[in-house]
Amino acid sequence: MAAVESVAMGDGADAAGEGRQRLELAALSAPAVLFTVGMIAFPLVYTVWLSFQSFSSTGKQSFVGLANYAKLISDNEFWHGLWVTLALYVLSLALQLVLGVWLALVLFHARRLSGVVRTLFISPFMMPPVVAGMMWLVILDPSLGAANYILTSFGLPPSDWLASPTWVIPTVALIDSWQWTPYVALIVLGGLQSLPPSVYEAAQIDGASAFKTFQRITLPLLLPTIVTATILRSVDLLRFFDIIYITTQGGPGNASNTLNIYGFRVGFEFFNIGYSSALMLTLTAIVFGAVLAFNRLRGAVAW
Amino acid sequence: MTARAALARFAFSFLAAGVAATAAHAADFDWKKFQGKTVTFLANNNPVSQALLAHKADFEKLTGITLKVDSYQEQQMRQRLVTVMNAHSDEVDVFMSLPSREGQQFAAAGWYADVSAMTKNEVAPDYDFAGLSQALLKAATYDGKLTSLPMNIEGPILYYRTDVFKKCGVGEPKTIADVEAAAKKIKACDNVLTPFVSRGLKPAVAYTFSNMLHNIGGSYIVDGKSALCSAKDKEALDTYSRLLRDYGPPGVVNYSFYQISALYRSGRAAMAFESSNELRTVMEGGERLKDTALIPFPAGEAGQVPTAIGWGMAVSAYSKQPDAAWYFVQWATSPAVQKLMAVQGIAPPRSSVASDPDYRKWIEEEPVRKQWQAALDVLAAKGSSEVGYPIVANPESREFIGQAVQDLILKQKSVDQACADADRALDALISQK
Known part of the structure; x- marks a missing residue:
């Protein structure tokens, strides 16, 4: 009985200790939590509040409820922007994943690659996007640039590149892929290096061809890594801004006017902060939705 | 006396009184009045501000005011301005603005301080307000309020x-x-x-x-x-x-x-x-x-x-020290400083500078400058x-x-x-x- 009592008392003391410990933990993490709330939640809530306001060109503000969201539905430029955003997203992501995996395989198998070459391979994504944008702007200039010079010296017809409404999206996708493929390759290379050698040995004993090994072993085992790379690139690509801002500002016409560029211009050049907030929140929801979907996919392909 | 003559006489006496008043103010004008203050200038990093800011140290020496410069490319500058102004912040005292583009908008939003009174009451004797391009001053005046002073003329x-x-x-x-x-x-x-x-x-x-x-x-x-x-x-x-x-x-x-x-x-x-x-x-x-x-x-x-058109210098309506800010605007748009900028290729918005001997000499050096x-x-x-x-x-x-x-x-x-x-x-x- 005494023993039971003492155990019960011990329980009470434990509970009190746990409570105190929890309090201590809460107190210790409070600054970080407050900082996070301040840095993420506040701007988000403020943007939501802004999206319910209308700002006239003179800066006068009034509450309009959901009118800004209703305006989205009838705004052709919004739907066009959404289309441009998705087209650019799909094209760039496909290019970067395919080329990234290929580059990773090359780097993985080239065991005697020097440090310099490896550094060169990954250097584009270390470059600030503004520098990359300016550099490509010069290279792709239809009259002064090197790209058309090379084309014409091989007897090919010159292209208008960024100045052609038809070619501007593929061209921007190419520039972005030039910059970010090495980043995808680096992630995939990490995944390759962590694959268990035993399955490869087994495949070798069974006499599987190189292609079959890739198709049946490497690719399925790499899927979680590829999905991670997809998530990281998706967040950036859906919010595509910097290279377009530097090279075309959404043009020619509105051929490269992504949602992010459109929202920025509505807010900071035409001063309609309310509508711009509604646009940006819609974009945020799209990005968030994509990340959630890919996260589920990652769960499904985990091994 | 005819009505017209009476009007002319009235106008003359009014003008004379105005001149006398300006002279009186000019006499007690003191460049060091705001010594020790700090004025923040939001600049567009273009040839105009570059030519001006090359002489930043002269301003600080003359007035004892510390000039804090926030310089951005044009679009980024405007973006920062919109943020600061929407928050009614006093972070910016003086900013560069293009009246032909955003003048009406910023004036309606109440972002410009009215500097009309300052151009009359707080000016150095050699400022020569009347010498500034009247067309550009008119372009920067909304509802009788002068919103900025021209830094250059271009087109x-x-x-x-x-x-x-x-x-x-x-x-x-x-x-x-x-x-x-x-x-x-x-x-x-x-x-x-x-x-x-x-x-x-x-x-x-x-x-x-x-x-x-x-x-x-x-x-x-x-x-x-x-x-x-x-x-x-x-x-x-x-x-x-x-x-x-x-x-x-x-x-x-x-x-x-x-x-x-x-x-x-x-x-x-x-x-x-x-x-x-x-x-x-x-x-x-x-x-x-x-x-x-x-x-x-x-x-x-x-x-x-x-x-x-011309870039203008405006005092922010939310500045806590519009008078000190005005001293900077005044210095930057004075004949002496605009002459310094002119020989760096910034076309002056003052005819007096355009006919200044040093500037003429620079112009005469190349035929293309003369045509310009x-x-x-x-x-x-x-x-x-x-x-x-x-x-x-x-x-x-x-x-x-x-x-x-x-x-x-x-x-x-x-x-x-x-x-x-x-x-x-x-x-x-x-x-x-």
Whole structure:
């Protein structure tokens, strides 16, 4: 009985200790939590509040409820922007994943690659996007640039590149892929290096061809890594801004006017902060939705 | 005494009293009045502010005021300004502004402090307020409130290659039709050169297009409605886009001052319609110094109505120290400082500086500088500051002008369709309050 009592008392003391410990933990993490709330939640809530306001060109503000969201539905430029955003997203992501995996395989198998070459391979994504944008702007200039010079010296017809409404999206996708493929390759290379050698040995004993090994072993085992790379690139690509801002500002016409560029211009050049907030929140929801979907996919392909 | 004489006498005595008052204030003017204060200046990192800020130390020495400079590229500067002003923050005391673009908008939003009283009561004896370009001061005055003081005068002018013109047997263009005829001849005589280049980038088009529109005799607004589908406006849209489509460089829809200057400087364009401010960039390296002539854009049916604008310096309505801020504005727009800026290629918005011996000497050094000054004189005398629609939403109106021109350059629409689409969007902007 005494023993039971003492155990019960011990329980009470434990509970009190746990409570105190929890309090201590809460107190210790409070600054970080407050900082996070301040840095993420506040701007988000403020943007939501802004999206319910209308700002006239003179800066006068009034509450309009959901009118800004209703305006989205009838705004052709919004739907066009959404289309441009998705087209650019799909094209760039496909290019970067395919080329990234290929580059990773090359780097993985080239065991005697020097440090310099490896550094060169990954250097584009270390470059600030503004520098990359300016550099490509010069290279792709239809009259002064090197790209058309090379084309014409091989007897090919010159292209208008960024100045052609038809070619501007593929061209921007190419520039972005030039910059970010090495980043995808680096992630995939990490995944390759962590694959268990035993399955490869087994495949070798069974006499599987190189292609079959890739198709049946490497690719399925790499899927979680590829999905991670997809998530990281998706967040950036859906919010595509910097290279377009530097090279075309959404043009020619509105051929490269992504949602992010459109929202920025509505807010900071035409001063309609309310509508711009509604646009940006819609974009945020799209990005968030994509990340959630890919996260589920990652769960499904985990091994 | 007739009524008119009485009025004249009254006006004279009023003027005399004003002069006496100014003199009295000028006498006790003290540059050191705000010693120890810090003034924050939000600058657009362009040749104008660069020329000014090269003399920052002189200002600090003269006044004892510390000048904190926040310098950004134009769009980023405006972005920061919008953020600061929407928050009613006093972080910025003085900022650079383009009255022709955002003047009406910022004035309606109440972002500019009214500096009219300061220009009368708080001026150094040698400031010479009356010597500043009256047209530019007028362009910066809204509802009787003076919102900024001009730092420079600029506008698009035609740069052309005298050697190419000679080789192809073309004379100096006197009319817009001559420009097109010259472009045609040059295209036939030299198939490597781009005959004509001007702005094609959507938001940048209005700057050069407005000049052509006004020369042709068109107006943006007639009876409160957008008039791009009027005969003259359509002619302007058609001519501007045809020149760029038939004689411009490939990819001209992405061309703004940066690409135009680069193309012309490298000797690959025969005519460039670009800002007078680009003189220094175009002449860099000296290759174009001897083979270039400069003129205001040739006349249309309405003669020459060049675009003339200037960057202004404004005091923020939310500044906690507008008086100290005004001291900086005053110093920066004084005859002495504008003279220093002028010899760095910043066209002065004061005729007194334009006729100053040191500045004249600099002008006389190169024939091209003389032509540049002559073109600027025409801009100052006949210029219009209307770039895009004279409405509060001016920046947005430029989008639709640019869109119409691009649609025509890219042959995506007929003139009637392009102007009708633009008019519809612009009418909505005009009716917006």
